Amino acid sequence: MNQLTSRGLIVAAVALLSAVTAPATVHADTRAPAPGGDRLVITVRHAGHADGTFVLRCHPARGSHPAPARACAALDRRTVWGRDPFAPVPPRSMCAMQYGGPATARITGTWAGRPVDARYNRSDGCQIVRWNALVPLLPDLRTQNPPRRASAGNEQGHR
Numbered sequence: 234m235n236q237l238t239s240r241g242l243i244v245a246a247v248a249l250l251s252a253v254t255a256p257a258t259v260h261a262d263t264r265a266p267a268p269g270g271d272r273l274v275i276t277v278r279h280a281g282h283a284d285g286t287f288v289l290r291c292h293p294a295r296g297s298h299p300a301p302a303r304a305c306a307a308l309d310r311r312t313v314w315g316r317d318p319f320a321p322v323p324p325r326s327m328c329a330m331q332y333g334g335p336a337t338a339r340i341t342g343t344w345a346g347r348p349v350d351a352r353y354n355r356s357d358g359c360q361i362v363r364w365n366a367l368v369p370l371l372p373d374l375r376t377q378n379p380p381r382r383a384s385a386g387n388e389q390g391h392r
Contacts, residue, residue: 270292270343270346271290271291271292271305271342271343271344271345272288272289272290272342272343273288273289273290273340273341273342273343273344273349273370274286274287274288274289274340274341274342275287275288275289275298275338275339275340275370275371276338276339276340277336277337277338277371277372278336278337278338279334279335279336279337280334280336280338280372280374283336283372283374287299289301289304289305289370291304291305291308291309292305294306298370300369303369304369304370307367307368307369307370308344308367308370311366311367312344312345317347318344318367319340319344319349319351321351321363322359322360322363326359328357328358328359328360329357329358329359330357330358331357331358331361332355332356332357333355333356333357333360333361333364333374334355334374335355336354336355336364336372336374337352337353337354338352338353338354338364338371339351339352339353340353340370353367353371355374
């Protein structure tokens with residue numbers, strides 16, 4: 234082979250090798266999430282006026298939940314990579330011996346592409362904090378039973 238032909242072959246081989254080993258162009262998926270992706274069913278019991286079963290869909294917020302936009306926004310704020318917004322209280326946690334009432338809740342469905350099946354109660358300080366962290370998804374029971382004031386008759390000593 235002459236020198237010109239061998240140079241041409243080398244250039245062609247380098248060009249071909251570069252084309253074969255170059256990374257493929259990656260295009261971002263800009264499509265909106267599939268409809269119906271975030272759907273939760275919230276069942277609340279023994280919470281007085283807040284008892285019931287509610288459906289919540291997010292992105293966009295809608296459903297039978299009393300405050301779908303606020304509930305979805307609260308969940309969005311609590312959804313952080315690597316942390317489950319519905320995680321139970323860790324085992325062997327030190328919790329205050331505080332009773333928050335008989336209310337219970339169960340949340341099932343799908344959130345951020347993951348299945349959800351979480352149960353809530355207000356049996357101690359840790360469980361109360363866990364419940365309150367999901368208000369307004371769960372009802373705000375901190376203000377449900379305000380302290381009662383003495384009636385006018387009791388203040389004057391009537392029996």
